[in-house]
Amino acid sequence: MTATEVSPTAADAGADGAADGAAEAFRAEFRAWLDRAFTAEVAEAVADRQDPETLPARRAWNAALVDAGYGAISWPVEHGGRGAGILEQLAWYEEMDRARAPGPVNVIGVSNIAPAIMSHGTPAQQERFLAPMLRGDEIWSQGMSEPDAGSDLASLRCAAVHDGDHYVVSGQKTWNSLGDQAAWCQLYVRTDPTVPKHQGITCLLVDLTSPGVEVRPIRTMGGELGFAELFFQDVRVPVDAVLGQVGDGWAVATRTLGNERAGVAGLYLSLRATFDRVVAAATLPTADGRRPIDDPVKRDALAARFTEARLLEFLAKRMLGSMLSGGFPAAEGSIVKTAWAQWSQAMAATAVDVLGLPALSGDWADALCGSRSLTIAGGTTEVNRNIVGERVLGLPREPAPEQS
Numbered sequence: 271m272t273a274t275e276v277s278p279t280a281a282d283a284g285a286d287g288a289a290d291g292a293a294e295a296f297r298a299e300f301r302a303w304l305d306r307a308f309t310a311e312v313a314e315a316v317a318d319r320q321d322p323e324t325l326p327a328r329r330a331w332n333a334a335l336v337d338a339g340y341g342a343i344s345w346p347v348e349h350g351g352r353g354a355g356i357l358e359q360l361a362w363y364e365e366m367d368r369a370r371a372p373g374p375v376n377v378i379g380v381s382n383i384a385p386a387i388m389s390h391g392t393p394a395q396q397e398r399f400l401a402p403m404l405r406g407d408e409i410w411s412q413g414m415s416e417p418d419a420g421s422d423l424a425s426l427r428c429a430a431v432h433d434g435d436h437y438v439v440s441g442q443k444t445w446n447s448l449g450d451q452a453a454w455c456q457l458y459v460r461t462d463p464t465v466p467k468h469q470g471i472t473c474l475l476v477d478l479t480s481p482g483v484e485v486r487p488i489r490t491m492g493g494e495l496g497f498a499e500l501f502f503q504d505v506r507v508p509v510d511a512v513l514g515q516v517g518d519g520w521a522v523a524t525r526t527l528g529n530e531r532a533g534v535a536g537l538y539l540s541l542r543a544t545f546d547r548v549v550a551a552a553t554l555p556t557a558d559g560r561r562p563i564d565d566p567v568k569r570d571a572l573a574a575r576f577t578e579a580r581l582l583e584f585l586a587k588r589m590l591g592s593m594l595s596g597g598f599p600a601a602e603g604s605i606v607k608t609a610w611a612q613w614s615q616a617m618a619a620t621a622v623d624v625l626g627l628p629a630l631s632g633d634w635a636d637a638l639c640g641s642r643s644l645t646i647a648g649g650t651t652e653v654n655r656n657i658v659g660e661r662v663l664g665l666p667r668e669p670a671p672e673q674s
């Protein structure tokens with residue numbers, strides 16, 4: 271039995287009957303469409319999601335999703351979405367997982383940057399940017415981290431100086447996901463160095479083809495691209511590229527509510543899918559004719575990973591259930607993120623332990639290397655533990671370094 275077979279579905283997040291009925295109707299409609307549209311040829315063309323050469327095929331699949339109305343169902347109708355609620359979003363994730371179909375190519379744009387443009391952007395910015403972002407015609411990245419400003423984002427130094435109808439940007443960003451492919455960047459800059467550090471930050475929507483921008487791709491230890499360092503030297507950015515108010519960048523970065531409330535489902539679904547792949551591979555005989563799955567020590571490790579995948583699902587569904595009852599469990603998101611990161615690392619290590627030498631190269635080895643970043647990206651485990659300690663458990667605040 272696989273993890274997928276024993277897993278509960280959207281209904282387990284808890285819902286009233288009417289909403290649940292609408293989600294199940296959506297699921298049936300979407301499943302039928304996926305069965306028709308996500309053909310074996312499309313699946314093969316998009317199979318390697320890390321390979322830049324598959325980008326045109328992934329873009330074409332992205333456009334097919336959008337044209338059929340399934341590109342970003344959580345987005346409001348006026349911006350090309352369906353205004354779908356949590357249960358329909360959950361059904362979308364579950365059906366995409368069932369079909370093993372890839373989501374949008376513009377993953378950061380669609381889930382993180384678009385909501386900021388919808389809540390803080392001018393009508394002209396919304397008109398200009400949202401449609402090409404949704405179709406994947408323009409890839410976006412987020413420029414927050416700098417060499418000396420990661421967890422402590424408010425210390426960022428990349429500066430923008432007002433000069434007539436432009437800002438002149440100079441400085442450096444790093445760990446820019448998709449920066450090697452991106453046409454645009456949601457860039458956080460310091461516009462006022464004289465005020466406390468959380469103030470004086472502004473968010474700009476920057477064309478990465480502007481003169482003075484240098485993009486240096488970063489290759490990870492898994493051998494992949496997918497990141498870049500960005501260097502800005504006297505880059506002129508028009509004032510109408512400010513997102514929100516000047517000096518209000520901290521609020522844009524931290525107080526934008528995503529429409530994609532069920533995105534947490536993607537975490538346990540991906541962990542579950544990896545578990546199923548490890549079990550399938552462990553069921554095949556190795557060179558000595560034995561099957562790894564028959565080794566009791568390996569079975570024990572797999573049982574631990576299975577349990578973690580289920581626990582992650584319950585944690586995520588508890589969070590979704592709380593949202594369905596009108597809650598906004600922001601700090602609980604740190605529990606789910608921390609658990610997902612640690613359990614995904616354990617899954618990647620177990621895959622290599624269970625499958626042995628052949629897994630020390632190729633996809634399993636790449637996944638093992640790649641998994642190391644999960645406890646850093648999107649907020650480190652230590653920082654998330656502080657959030658859980660302070661905001662969930664009510665422990666005293668961590669002393670800030672400058673006060674200790």
Ligand SMILES: Cc1cc2nc3c(=O)[nH]c(=O)nc-3n(C[C@H](O)[C@H](O)[C@H](O)COP(=O)(O)OP(=O)(O)OC[C@H]3O[C@@H](n4cnc5c(N)ncnc54)[C@H](O)[C@@H]3O)c2cc1C
Nearest residue numbers: 412413414415420421445446447643646647648650652653
């Ligand atoms: C896969 C991946 C994708 C990323 N994508 C992007 C992106 O698209 N855009 C972007 O701007 N950035 C991106 N980042 C950068 C990421 O946001 C930072 O790496 C992260 O915020 C940590 O910052 P840092 O690397 O500077 O480490 P630091 O903040 O310097 O932390 C170093 C160590 O100190 C610990 N630490 C720091 N502060 C505290 C504290 N208060 N209490 C306890 N421990 C603490 C950390 O947990 C860590 O172990 C990405 C990173 C990765 C790995």
